[in-house]
Amino acid sequence: MFASVTSAALVGVEPSPVRVEAHVSGITTKQTVFSIVGLPDASIREARQRVQSAIIATGHRFPNRRITVNLAPADLPKVGSAYDLPIALGVLAAIGVLPPIATKVVAMGELALDGAVRAVRGGLAAGIVAGRQGLPCIVGSDGGAEAALSGADVRGVTSLAHAISVCLGEDPGEISPADPPVAVVPPPIDLASVRGQSSARRAVEIAAAGGHHLLLVGPPGAGKTMLARALPGILPDLTPSEALEVAQAHAAGGRPPAVGRRPPLRSPHHSATPAAILGGGSGVPVPGELTLADRGVLFLDELAEFPTHLLDTLRQPIEEGWVHVARKGVSVAFPCRVQVVAATNPCPCGYLGDSRTPCRCSSPAVDRYRTRLSGPLLDRFDLRVGVPRVEAAALLGAGGEASQVVRRRVEAARRVQEARGSLNRSLGRDGLDSLPWTDDAGRLLASAMDRQGLTGRGWDRVRRTARTIADLDGAEVATGDHVAEALALRGEP
Amino acid sequence: MSRGDRIALAFLGLHPDRARSLVERHGSPGAVVGLARRGGIEGLDPDRVRGSEACRIEMDRAGCRAVLHGEPGYPAALEDLGDPPDVLFVRGTLRPLPAVAVVGTRRCTSYGRRLASAFGREVAGAGWVLVSGLARGIDGAAHRGTIDGGGVGVAVLGSGSDVVYPADHRHLHDTLLESGGAAVTEYPPGTRPNGWRFPPRNRIISGLSAAVVVVEAGVTGGALITALRAAEQGRTVFAVPGDVDRQASVGCNLLIRDGAIPVLGPEDLIEGLSLLLGPPTRTQDPTAASGLPAGVDGDVLAATRSPIAIDDLIATLGLTAPTVLAAVARLELDRRLTRRHGLLHATPGVEV
Numbered sequence: 001m002f003a004s005v006t007s008a009a010l011v012g013v014e015p016s017p018v019r020v021e022a023h024v025s026g027i028t029t030k031q032t033v034f035s036i037v038g039l040p041d042a043s044i045r046e047a048r049q050r051v052q053s054a055i056i057a058t059g060h061r062f063p064n065r066r067i068t069v070n071l072a073p074a075d076l077p078k079v080g081s082a083y084d085l086p087i088a089l090g091v092l093a094a095i096g097v098l099p100p101i102a103t104k105v106v107a108m109g110e111l112a113l114d115g116a117v118r119a120v121r122g123g124l125a126a127g128i129v130a131g132r133q134g135l136p137c138i139v140g141s142d143g144g145a146e147a148a149l150s151g152a153d154v155r156g157v158t159s160l161a162h163a164i165s166v167c168l169g170e171d172p173g174e175i176s177p178a179d180p181p182v183a184v185v186p187p188p189i190d191l192a193s194v195r196g197q198s199s200a201r202r203a204v205e206i207a208a209a210g211g212h213h214l215l216l217v218g219p220p221g222a223g224k225t226m227l228a229r230a231l232p233g234i235l236p237d238l239t240p241s242e243a244l245e246v247a248q249a250h251a252a253g254g255r256p257p258a259v260g261r262r263p264p265l266r267s268p269h270h271s272a273t274p275a276a277i278l279g280g281g282s283g284v285p286v287p288g289e290l291t292l293a294d295r296g297v298l299f300l301d302e303l304a305e306f307p308t309h310l311l312d313t314l315r316q317p318i319e320e321g322w323v324h325v326a327r328k329g330v331s332v333a334f335p336c337r338v339q340v341v342a343a344t345n346p347c348p349c350g351y352l353g354d355s356r357t358p359c360r361c362s363s364p365a366v367d368r369y370r371t372r373l374s375g376p377l378l379d380r381f382d383l384r385v386g387v388p389r390v391e392a393a394a395l396l397g398a399g400g401e402a403s404q405v406v407r408r409r410v411e412a413a414r415r416v417q418e419a420r421g422s423l424n425r426s427l428g429r430d431g432l433d434s435l436p437w438t439d440d441a442g443r444l445l446a447s448a449m450d451r452q453g454l455t456g457r458g459w460d461r462v463r464r465t466a467r468t469i470a471d472l473d474g475a476e477v478a479t480g481d482h483v484a485e486a487l488a489l490r491g492e493p
Numbered sequence: 494m495s496r497g498d499r500i501a502l503a504f505l506g507l508h509p510d511r512a513r514s515l516v517e518r519h520g521s522p523g524a525v526v527g528l529a530r531r532g533g534i535e536g537l538d539p540d541r542v543r544g545s546e547a548c549r550i551e552m553d554r555a556g557c558r559a560v561l562h563g564e565p566g567y568p569a570a571l572e573d574l575g576d577p578p579d580v581l582f583v584r585g586t587l588r589p590l591p592a593v594a595v596v597g598t599r600r601c602t603s604y605g606r607r608l609a610s611a612f613g614r615e616v617a618g619a620g621w622v623l624v625s626g627l628a629r630g631i632d633g634a635a636h637r638g639t640i641d642g643g644g645v646g647v648a649v650l651g652s653g654s655d656v657v658y659p660a661d662h663r664h665l666h667d668t669l670l671e672s673g674g675a676a677v678t679e680y681p682p683g684t685r686p687n688g689w690r691f692p693p694r695n696r697i698i699s700g701l702s703a704a705v706v707v708v709e710a711g712v713t714g715g716a717l718i719t720a721l722r723a724a725e726q727g728r729t730v731f732a733v734p735g736d737v738d739r740q741a742s743v744g745c746n747l748l749i750r751d752g753a754i755p756v757l758g759p760e761d762l763i764e765g766l767s768l769l770l771g772p773p774t775r776t777q778d779p780t781a782a783s784g785l786p787a788g789v790d791g792d793v794l795a796a797t798r799s800p801i802a803i804d805d806l807i808a809t810l811g812l813t814a815p816t817v818l819a820a821v822a823r824l825e826l827d828r829r830l831t832r833r834h835g836l837l838h839a840t841p842g843v844e845v
Contacts, residue, residue, distance in 0.1 A: 198807045202814040346834070351602075353834030355802075358600040358709075358741045363629065363661045386835040388802050447826050469815070484819035484826075492832050 001026060003093030005086040006106045008122065008129040009078050012332035013245075013252040013287055015125035017106075017133065018071055020083060022090030025066040032064050036087070038071030041079045050081070051088045053113040058160045063095050077330055079284050082120040085109035085138070088160055089167065102167040106130035107138040108147075115160040119143025124251035127152040128244075138163055144175030146257055149247045188233030188265065189226055192402040196394035200227055203385040203489050205406050208234045209413035210424035210468030213318075213340040213380050215303070215491070218387030219354045224343035227387065228299045229265065231341055233403040235297075236411045237261040242295050245335065249294050253287045264296035270305035278313065278323050279334045285325040290317055291334040303342040304372050311377045314340075318380060339425070342381065344373060354389055382425070382461045384491030413471040424468045432463045440480030441466065448487055462486045497545035498523035500559050503580035504543045504551075504681040505529055509693045513576060522579075548681075555655035555682035557582040573726050574700045578679035581697075582654045585675035588645060591770035592622040594698050594723070596716045597631025597708035602741050603802075603836060605631050605709035608733055608759075610638035610838070611799040612706060615759040617644020619766070620774030624649065624702045626694065627662055627669075627676070631708045631716070636665055639674075641840065646674040647701060651694040653684035677701075692718050699723035703769050706731040706756060710744025717744045720753070729769055731756045759799065789820045793837075794829060800836040 004021045034048045055062050069087050071078050086107040093103045108126040109117040119140030127150030130137030139147045141156030148154045155173030157163040166173035194201060200216060204227055207214040214231075216224040238246060238261045246264055247257035258264060268277050268289040275281055279288035290298060298318075300306060317323035321337040346352040347366045352359040361369075417423055422431065445462065448454040454462065463478075465486035470478040502512060502522040515525045515534070525534070532539045543551065552558060560566050560581045568587060571577040595612050597605055613635040616623045623639040625632040627648040639646040646669045650658070654676060657663045666676060679697065680690060695718050699705050705723040707730065710716035720730050732753040735742025749755050756762045763773060789812065796809050807817045821837060824830035831838050 196804055196808075198814045199803050199818060202818065353603045353836065355603045356736070356739060358598070358602045358605075358630075360600055363659060367661075386803070388804060388835055394808075444823070444826065451826060451828065480823075481815075481819045484822040485815050486822075487826070488818040488822035492835075 001094050003090050003098070003100060003103050005090045005093070005103045006129065006133065006135065007083055007086040007108050008106065008125040009076055010122060010125050010252050010284070011076065012285075012334050013249045013291060015128045015248070016076065017129045018073075018076070018078060018083070020086040020090050021070040021072060022087065022094040023068045023070075024063060024091065024094040025068075027066070028064050029066055030064070032062060033066040034069075035067070036069045036071070038069075038074040039077045040071060040083075041077070043081050044071070044078060044083055047081065047084045047087055047111075050084050050111045050113060051091065054084070054088055054111040054115040054160050055092065057113065057115040058164070060092065060095075060097055067091060067094075077284055080120060080122070081110035082108045082122055082126075084111035085117055085140075085160070085163060089163065092164065098164065098167060102164075102169075104135055105138050105167055106133065106135050107163070109138070109140040109143075109157070109163075111160060117141075117157050117159055117163060119146075121254045122251060123147040124149055124248055124257055127154055128248065130154070138166060138173065141173075141175060146251060148175060149244065149257055149259070151244075188262070188403070189230045190233060190403045191230045191406055192399040194223060194226055194230060194400055195397060196390040197223060197227065197387060198400075199489070200385045200387045201400055203383045204231055205234065205410065206465060206468050206472065206489065207231065207339070207341070207383055208406075208410045209472050210382075210417070210464065211339050212382040212425050212465060212468065214342070215378070215381040215384040216341070216343045216387045217346050217384065217491075218343075219345065219357070219389055220350045222387045222389045224387045225299075225301060228267075228297070228301070228341040228343060230403060231297050231339075232263045232265045234407045234410050235263045236407070236414050238263055238295055246295050249287050249291045249335065253292055255292070264293055265299055266293035266296070267299040267301060270300075270302050270307075274310055274313065277310065278317065279325045279332075280327065282327075284330060285327050285332050285334075287334045288323075290314070290323055290336040290338060293338045294335045295337055296339070298336075298338040298340050300340065300342040303344040304369060308372060315377045315380065318377075340380070343387075346386075353386075355391075356389065379457060382465045383489050385489055409472055412474070413468065416471045416474075424464050424471070427460075427464050427467065429460055432460055432467070435467060436477040437463075437483075438477055438479045441478055441483040444480050444483045444487065458490065462490055465489060495523060496561060497548075498526055499561055499579055500548050501526045501543055501545060503559070503582075503679065504548050505534075505537060505541065506681050506684050507537075508689065509576060509578060509679060512579075551682045552582070552654075555582075555584075555653065557584045557654035557682065559583075560587070568701055570702070571697070571700045574696060576696070577700070578697060581677050581679055582681065583675055583677045584654050585670040586673060587647070587675050587677065588622060588673075590620070590622045590645070592624050592647065592702045593766060593770070594624040594702035594705040594719070595631070595635035595708060596625055596695075596698060596705065596719050597635075598710050598714055598716055598741055598744070599628050599630035599632075600711070600741060601630035601634070601709045602739070603800075603834060604735065605733070605741060606634040606834075607800040607836060609634035609708045610641070611759045612708065612762055613638020613640075613644070613646075614642035615763050616766075617642030617646075618773070619763055620644075621766070621770060622647055622674075624698055626651070626691075626698055626715070627657070627666060628715075629659055629662075633662055633665060635708070636669055640665075640668050640672055641838075643672075645672070648674070648676045649694055649698045649701065650676055650678040650686075651680070651691040652678065652686035653680050653682040654678055655682045656684060656686060658686035691715055695719040696722045696726070699726055699728050702728060704729040704731060704766055706733070706762060707745050707748060707753070708733045709735065709741040710748075711740055712743050712747065714744065717748070720744075720748055729754065731762065731765060789816060790824060793817065793820050793824060794839045797830060797837045797839040800833075800838040802835055803832075803837055806837060
């Protein structure tokens with residue numbers, strides 16, 4: 001009178017198998033005693049009513065016995081209605097409706113009182129667990145496409161009865177690829193449609209090639225957002241496993257995961273809460289924007305409008321590639337290997353240095369604005385370029401190079417870095433020291449430290465950028481010209 | 494009319510028009526000072542009246558000296574004013590050289606800033622004195638241009654000699670004095686820069702100059718007042734044309750409509766001014782004098798003689814962004830090029 005069915009839970013964004021064990025006592029009781037143990041939350045405890053009704057609606061008798069369901073591992077907190085289907089299948093197996101062999105599945109889904117199966121968030125996690133265990137995966141047919149991103153053998157079911165016949169092998173449970181509830185990523189803006197802005201275009205290309213964080217400074221309407229949105233279009237494709245990680249992060253965040261292998265771009269508004277950006281929420285933490293941008297681009301528009309404390313808390317996760325979120329009893333780490341692109345006005349009114357509109361800010365106001373920005377996060381931007389207003393003549397003129405052309409150069413530069421072992425963004429001082437530099441490069445750096453007050457950290461920043469410029473150039477040794485260009489693109493000294 | 498009484502009157506810090514009418518009514522500066530000492534002038538605290546010794550101490554502390562109307566060293570050009578200041582407080586050196594005022598709005602665009610600084614340099618290069626008001630925006634850019642061009646500038650303040658307004662132009666003010674220029678004001682040391690003190694100040698700016706160049710001006714504001722006073726004083730007014738729908742250019746375009754001479758560029762300005770002031774005394778172009786290096790560096794320096802945005806520089810030279818960026822960084826390191834608010838500007842006269 002014992003059976004078990006596998007399901008899945010998320011630890012951070014990492015899917016983890018959950019064994020749903022059902023035990024039905026041999027003694028008939030006056031009433032049904034149905035209990036669920038193993039750190040269930042309120043919605044799981046309510047599964048008792050849904051499972052009981054669904055089983056009865058499907059035409060099976062619900063036994064007047066003591067029924068115990070355990071969700072193992074018992075110390076992992078579980079949330080949601082996703083365990084209705086595995087609990088029902090477990091109970092049916094425990095009372096003998098299903099043979100034990102038929103429970104060799106990974107199941108996930110919410111039951112309606114009439115026995116219908118609804119898809120739940122986390123279908124991809126179930127797919128991944130099923131793939132790892134080599135079992136078929138049974139989910140609500142609406143969630144089939146999401147789970148299928150895992151590459152596992154996914155079956156979609158519409159009702160508990162349908163699920164039983166799929167488990168028994170009587171029905172294939174085919175999922176229709178016609179209506180996948182997965183997000184279609186809007187194509188990034190093509191660089192060809194960006195007019196003028198030759199130095200900012202160059203900076204975007206270098207940022208893509210070395211994964212450098214990029215700061216764009218310019219008046220409103222100059223094209224900062226356009227440039228930032230063009231960045232994913234020149235980044236190399238994600239590998240299939242990276243793409244799966246990205247899909248997983250989105251699924252864990254309760255969003256339809258994206259298909260395809262383009263890196264994601266997330267652009268949280270400056271009024272977003274720390275939990276929305278870093279991850280968190282009550283109960284089991286869900287990933288935030290940082291994690292949704294994992295392996296892609298985090299675009300912070302109007303950087304100066306973000307609360308300073310939020311920017312300060314972003315620094316460490318961005319550096320480490322992981323954000324740690326602790327909630328009562330659970331501490332999870334979400335991945336956030338993001339490239340940050342930030343845009344800001346040069347001053348509060350936005351028109352400092354503009355050729356047409358006068359700046360209305362007093363110098364102290366400009367200084368205060370700058371001070372707000374100059375925090376520990378700002379130090380992480382290897383590239384800082386001005387994005388001036390484009391004159392009408394340039395707007396009417398020919399567009400620049402297309403993203404596809406630029407992407408080929410970026411991909412070549414990335415291959416060189418892969419061969420070396422790490423992305424240039426993450427090169428530390430030791431790594432930079434061990435790379436070859438010409439004497440001229442060293443002289444320029446020394447002179448910048450001497451004359452422009454370049455700091456030790458700034459010195460590394462310039463060298464990182466210079467290395468990427470050299471990679472784009474196909475050069476083994478970084479020369480003075482590479483360093484000089486990097487100096488010009490690190491912002492006004 | 495003792496010298497001491499006249500300085501003591503100036504130390505009351507009254508509006509020049511009021512001081513003059515009081516002197517007319519009571520007969521002499523001494524009488525007005527005496528009246529003030531007895532509390533007979535409305536709104537003036539008798540404690541503010543200084544004896545001649547106290548005046549001397551305060552001037553010493555502020556580092557300025559008093560130059561009185563009619564004394565040697567008083568700028569002759571101010572005689573043209575209907576109401577020349579009786580006492581000028583001067584820091585630095587007032588030179589008897591032809592002078593040009595370059596003025597404009599504090600709320601300027603980079604177009605105005607760029608031209609003001611280019612005019613400052615050209616005026617400096619021609620060996621003339623540049624007069625302006627040390628304000629934010631156009632004034633500051635013109636003064637900076639003069640200093641960059643190795644010239645002499647005169648700042649006319651709307652505050653006391655020891656009060657620099659805006660405070661962040663302190664460095665500019667000091668550099669101006671160090672490079673042989675002067676800061677003058679008719680207000681005594683310690684005077685705060687109240688708004689009403691600036692229109693009278695503007696008549697001194699135009700009064701000291703043979704011509705007034707308005708770079709950018711709105712329909713209201715000090716720059717237009719200066720231009721109107723200048724016209725009254727018989728000074729030639731130049732104005733830089735701008736887009737008709739651009740707020741910062743409306744004033745200039747109005748001046749041109751009303752007969753001001755349009756300025757079509759730095760060289761054009763020097764040509765126009767030569768007709769008034771005689772040929773430039775220092776004709777060499779400071780940038781050319783240093784000898785342009787061959788190749789990209791030389792091209793960049795030549796193209797940045799007047800400030801230019803980096804993207805425009807790349808387009809002008811027709812070279813690739815990496816080439817130009819690398820050249821710019823090297824020139825910046827050699828201090829032959831400066832970058833401010835995204836505009837590149839060749840530094841004149843710096844030998845490497």
